[in-house]
Amino acid sequence: MPDSLFPRGAGLGGPPVLTAGCPFSAVELQAMESDGVVRRILAQVYVPAAARATAQLRARALAQTLTPRVRERTVAGRMTAAWVLGCAPAPERPVMLVESTRRLARLGTGDRLLVHEVRFGDLDVVDIAGLRVTSGLRTAIDLALHSEERTALPVLRRLLDHPGLGLTPALVSAGLEAMPRQPHKERARRVLGCLGSPEGATPEGRPAGGPLERGPSC
Template identity: 35%
Template structure:
């Protein structure tokens, strides 16, 4: 027998710390919850960037920064949750705890201006996410190009400015590749 969930009493996001997974799945089948990232939300809850960020908070653990496809999904540039969440950690973090298989983590040089915070979860900005996607996405296909274009729109970023930022960065790994991919995705 499933528990009757009252939307007025529910938190904005639930996971298996709140209820057993069987109860959460039953509530989803009953139309009371919908799945979002690593959690479940009441059906009357709007799917927002904040809710998507909260859904990966446990994976980020306060140390990691959502990046690339995960950041694109959180920011609303992709409708689909990545099969494997992508996070980064500053080189200065120096700790390497074990992560679940559904999480990819890389160490990067990243500054405070490259991140924003949503509900306590750090996420790369639209500009940083674009630069990371065009430099490191494999394959860089129509889907990746669409995420780059959507991120530019969401962030209100001028396409020529994005190209100028990429050109101006000294020692930017994969700069030539990034410029070709920016031209493909944004027509710059």
């Protein structure tokens, strides 16, 4: 792929992340995708076809879909954070978390995002390529609490297998117990208790299935 295809400086900090109008139109990007020059990484965000998918690249791609105000005030969380970490499929509607002391109405997110009010601890948020994302531990706890069991288990297993996160079932369980007044806590305990069961089993003992459970492994 010739270097002249992308604007000068587009690759600073990593491979270029392209959206319609920066500098190619949506039609041009779709044609380039058909030709195998670029690939879609998230929504209408493209990267060079040969670019290695990393947490940094996914974070930069997600940041391209957010307004500066949303980037400043929210944190990528739940399945969206798991995607940034490489353990879940790309989200159709990114989940962004906002500290409960802030006002959601002022964010102006429209219907492109799912935004939830939460409380963060001191170690719950990390910076990845300039995007705030929930830590691996907080992400795992949130998935156990808020995601449907059959969807959460395969992603939780990938998070536990991720060599850079240092997670164990005991650590995630301890983090869950340290969070006070959480709804669905008993269900989350049940989900975490299944992490030692054979791959693909659900809390009810049924084989797991469905498109969300076939995402990329870490």
